[in-house]
Amino acid sequence: MQMVQDPDVPGEDEEDSAPRPVLPDPQWHVGRCLGKGSSSSVWLVERPVDRKRYALKVPLGRDALSDGFEIRRELGILSRYRHENLLGVEGVLATSQGHGLLLEYAPGDSLARLVAARGVLSAGETVTVLVAVGRALDCLHADGAVHGDVSPGNVLFTANGKPLLADFGTGRLLAEPGRGGTGTPGFSAPETALQAGEPGEGRAGDVFALGALGWFMLTGRPLVPGLRLPLSVLLPNLPPALRDLVDSALEEAPELRPAAGVFAARVLRACPPEPLDLLPAVHPSIAAELRTRRTSPPARSRRRRSPGQRKARRSPRAPWEEPLRGTRAAPGGSARKTRRGAGKTGGWLIATALLVGATAVLGAIAVLAPEVLHPDGVRSVPAAGQVQETAPTGPGPEGPPRAEPPAAQLQPAQGESEPTPGELAVLAGDDPLAAAKVLPVLRARAFAAGNPELLGWVNQPGSEVEAADLTAVRALQERGERLEGLTAAVLDASAASPLSGERVRIAVSAELSAWTQVRSDGTQAADPGAEQRQEVLLELQRSGGSWRIAAVLPAAASLQEPSVTKR
Numbered sequence: 001m002q003m004v005q006d007p008d009v010p011g012e013d014e015e016d017s018a019p020r021p022v023l024p025d026p027q028w029h030v031g032r033c034l035g036k037g038s039s040s041s042v043w044l045v046e047r048p049v050d051r052k053r054y055a056l057k058v059p060l061g062r063d064a065l066s067d068g069f070e071i072r073r074e075l076g077i078l079s080r081y082r083h084e085n086l087l088g089v090e091g092v093l094a095t096s097q098g099h100g101l102l103l104e105y106a107p108g109d110s111l112a113r114l115v116a117a118r119g120v121l122s123a124g125e126t127v128t129v130l131v132a133v134g135r136a137l138d139c140l141h142a143d144g145a146v147h148g149d150v151s152p153g154n155v156l157f158t159a160n161g162k163p164l165l166a167d168f169g170t171g172r173l174l175a176e177p178g179r180g181g182t183g184t185p186g187f188s189a190p191e192t193a194l195q196a197g198e199p200g201e202g203r204a205g206d207v208f209a210l211g212a213l214g215w216f217m218l219t220g221r222p223l224v225p226g227l228r229l230p231l232s233v234l235l236p237n238l239p240p241a242l243r244d245l246v247d248s249a250l251e252e253a254p255e256l257r258p259a260a261g262v263f264a265a266r267v268l269r270a271c272p273p274e275p276l277d278l279l280p281a282v283h284p285s286i287a288a289e290l291r292t293r294r295t296s297p298p299a300r301s302r303r304r305r306s307p308g309q310r311k312a313r314r315s316p317r318a319p320w321e322e323p324l325r326g327t328r329a330a331p332g333g334s335a336r337k338t339r340r341g342a343g344k345t346g347g348w349l350i351a352t353a354l355l356v357g358a359t360a361v362l363g364a365i366a367v368l369a370p371e372v373l374h375p376d377g378v379r380s381v382p383a384a385g386q387v388q389e390t391a392p393t394g395p396g397p398e399g400p401p402r403a404e405p406p407a408a409q410l411q412p413a414q415g416e417s418e419p420t421p422g423e424l425a426v427l428a429g430d431d432p433l434a435a436a437k438v439l440p441v442l443r444a445r446a447f448a449a450g451n452p453e454l455l456g457w458v459n460q461p462g463s464e465v466e467a468a469d470l471t472a473v474r475a476l477q478e479r480g481e482r483l484e485g486l487t488a489a490v491l492d493a494s495a496a497s498p499l500s501g502e503r504v505r506i507a508v509s510a511e512l513s514a515w516t517q518v519r520s521d522g523t524q525a526a527d528p529g530a531e532q533r534q535e536v537l538l539e540l541q542r543s544g545g546s547w548r549i550a551a552v553l554p555a556a557a558s559l560q561e562p563s564v565t566k567r
């Protein structure tokens, strides 16, 4: 399985290198390091007298959080925001490294670590996270507050698999003075840098980040801003309603994005939520505590139900809202344990869950992202009523892609596999502005033909944009599909950095035509894509005597030099 290395996930060594805080108050015991961010390390602390566990977030620089009075005042404000999907802020503790924030402990670790350990999540698991984070944001937005850094490192899980949105306000408390609030690359809205400091405007930015979170969970990668392809290309088996909702949250225009609460409610209706399989990501000492692993495949009763019963089932609930297995409602509404209650779940549950959980995860990956399971080989995804032959692709992780089309009908038409001599001359020339006008055209042609070979001329080897494009075009190629009619026209290209040197930035205004996603037999495979106008910043790199795209950034990134920075 392809592991995704996320910048939010600290390695073991990195965590070990964080200085262990000493607490003057003897009633606290400091345990293992839970994680390390850019400005703080987080430690498990326990109060042996009542065995209560918390997470203690301590600044990495001693100067931060030195003013205990100011911190307590701010915490007073933060503690106004209470929601079941917001990580609780419990208080302040003096440590050898300044004041630390006492937080609710989330044993299930972070979404960043989960995706790094497992790769893509299933549609149902994605729904579980999106609904929770959407509801937490709705709570903040209703009070005029904005989170500002919704990202996988800031989504944590309880042992029940309930997602908790973390770092609301506390990130700001611990950050060094002068560090901006532009969010995390891949999760910040195109307009974020432009709107910094404008109160109220950030709500749509939070919704964009929520959509980017959905993209991240479903594809296993952060969004590459700019010329983004629709999810229908990458994940044709995704429930269309969920796909459309994620796309709607990622709309370029903030006013077109839904409100967080509306988004959460619609996502919950779009696809049944599933409990998260957290086991691969948690610390070994936590495995026995987890209550989230699936003990059976998503249940579908074969019994016929009356229309009334069907209606009752249709009211969707997030998994953490359901009564735990082994509990039933006692008279008076409270839940009490049955003979197979909590604490007796033991080895059989773990063993069954390991087996079923692993199968479910692999199944989800096979359906949603076959390239994750078969990075170098074609796994055919038959269209409705069709059986396709499979054939191996070439290896080619480095340099121009060498994937071979699996069947004769997938061969690109003459002239679609290479740039024209005129285009080649521009790419090899001295004018990056001219190259910036050709590269998006070639890129669109690669998608129109379902031909990854062309991308070897377009994207810088080893770049994120190359990986994302190859994944998408190979997915199309495997299915024998193409985006018929897709063309790109660059309306304007202007320098966003000095044009001397081997790496330059060009602001590009491009228009993508409408297209139809068609199978090799000409039938339509997904809803047609609409024409779109996009403003992006292309980072071009000249290597091997030719200009290629090294990164695609939101247009707003031109305001930040040298690249988008994380708060």
Ligand SMILES: Nc1ncnc2c1ncn2[C@@H]1O[C@H](COP(=O)(O)OP(=O)(O)OP(=O)(O)O)[C@@H](O)[C@H]1O
Binding pocket: 008, 034, 035, 036, 037, 038, 039, 040, 041, 042, 055, 087, 103, 104, 105, 106, 107, 109, 110, 112, 113, 153, 154, 156, 166, 167, 171, 567
């Ligand atoms: N309450 C918690 N319970 C369990 N683990 C936690 C908790 N808070 C943080 N962690 C772990 O520590 C990691 C780092 O925490 P966090 O991201 O809050 O630090 P940070 O300094 O704010 O990071 P950044 O500024 O880079 O966003 C998290 O990704 C998570 O793995």
